Amino acid sequence: MNLVELNIDTIPLGQPLPFALRGVAGALLAQKGYVIRTPKELEILLARGQTLCVDTDESGDSFRAFKAHLQNMLMSDKPLGMISSMTMHATLAQEDAADRERKTPHWPTWQARLTQLMRTPDPDSFLPRFENMHQGLARHCAEAPDATLLALVQMSAEETRHYCATHAMLVAAVCMISARETLRWPEERIHQIGRAGLSMNLGMGHLQDDLAQQITPLSATQAQAVEDHALRSEQMLRDLGVTDEVWLQGVRGHHLRAPGRLAEKTAGDQLARMIQRADIFGARIAPRANRHPMSVTSAMQASYYDETKSVDEAGAALIKSLGIYPPGAWVKLASGETAVVVRRGTTAATPKVAVLVNKEGMPTGEPIPRDTAHPNWKISAPVAQRDVRVRLPLDRLLEINC
Missing domain, CATH: 1.10.3210.10 (Hypothetical protein af1432)
Incomplete structure (x- = not known):
């Protein structure tokens, strides 16, 4: 276990955590993907763990993502105090x-x-x-x-x-x-x-x-x-x-x-x-x-x-x-479901998709693979991204295998 202390000001509120949070002794405080919604919740975690850390042995990919986030903060002229206690460095x-x-x-x-x-x-x-x-x-x-x-x-x-x-x-x-x-x-x-x-x-x-x-x-x-x-x-x-x-x-x-x-x-x-x-x-x-x-x-x-x-x-x-519907496009299916295209199909109009919203308009929880070459799942219309109320993190989308 290789624990690195985090500056709590850099932890995103209202968004899924990009890595697991651990306390000073390594105790798990919050799983990757957990959403800390308020500063009060963050204070409670801090009190439980004495400090907030990430284990870089278990979160190598997330570790790189966090560094990229900090680099973006620097480019956006964020106050240096927000990252002054950050101890993660890499050339x-x-x-x-x-x-x-x-x-x-x-x-x-x-x-x-x-x-x-x-x-x-x-x-x-x-x-x-x-x-x-x-x-x-x-x-x-x-x-x-x-x-x-x-x-x-x-x-x-x-x-x-x-x-x-x-x-x-x-x-x-x-x-x-x-x-x-x-x-x-x-x-x-x-x-x-x-x-x-x-x-x-x-x-x-x-x-x-x-x-x-x-x-x-x-x-x-x-x-x-x-x-x-x-x-x-x-x-x-x-x-x-x-x-x-x-x-x-x-x-x-x-x-x-x-x-x-x-x-x-x-x-x-x-x-x-x-x-x-x-x-x-x-x-x-x-x-x-x-x-x-x-x-x-x-x-x-x-x-x-x-x-x-x-x-x-x-x-x-x-x-x-x-294709007419390239990977990354959002579409409505004949079934009434809303899906994101994840892979091109055998024709320009029949890609492989992952359903994220069911026909009742509710999130599916887990992506459901569909082949739009099947008549029941034929694409009926494109959907603008702004009209989709559910999101999966990009890394999760890339894991989908349709």
């Missing part, structure tokens, strides 16, 4: 090694790491750190595409504070999966589009996070920064040592409205068009402080038609790869 290299050893990424850690990289790109370390992020994401897209989509779609549909990083990972993943499974691009091109998707908004990393939470219209300065960000991102990448012209061209052109057949475009413009279509999808499923997100299915449809209202080849490739 970036240790975190990288831990992630490489994991079969499934700890997505909040990846999110926090990419946020830091986009906001403060250090010329001495940017390229190796960026390549480590890209290789990890590319590997997971190839080995577990459904789990990758489920994680990133769910995170995108709930994210505002670290929108830039989450959006970049989603766009890069969607593009890499489509490039591999539908367009059959060579491996080198798949990696180029992944790198371009991850770095497309380098020139407005902090601004993009701010805008996701801003309720007022863009100022003239902000509007100009958004307008110029693709060129600025390209130049920053050049200054940081990127020499791959296809990657750079993909970043430079990712906001251009350039419909047309992919075969008639240069390699860099093909990347740019695919990213532009995936960018539309990712942006429309993401919430903003001043608007609700679209349903995942509606966002997919928005990427399907080009600027002339014709079917877009790049958008069609995305839909063929992800």
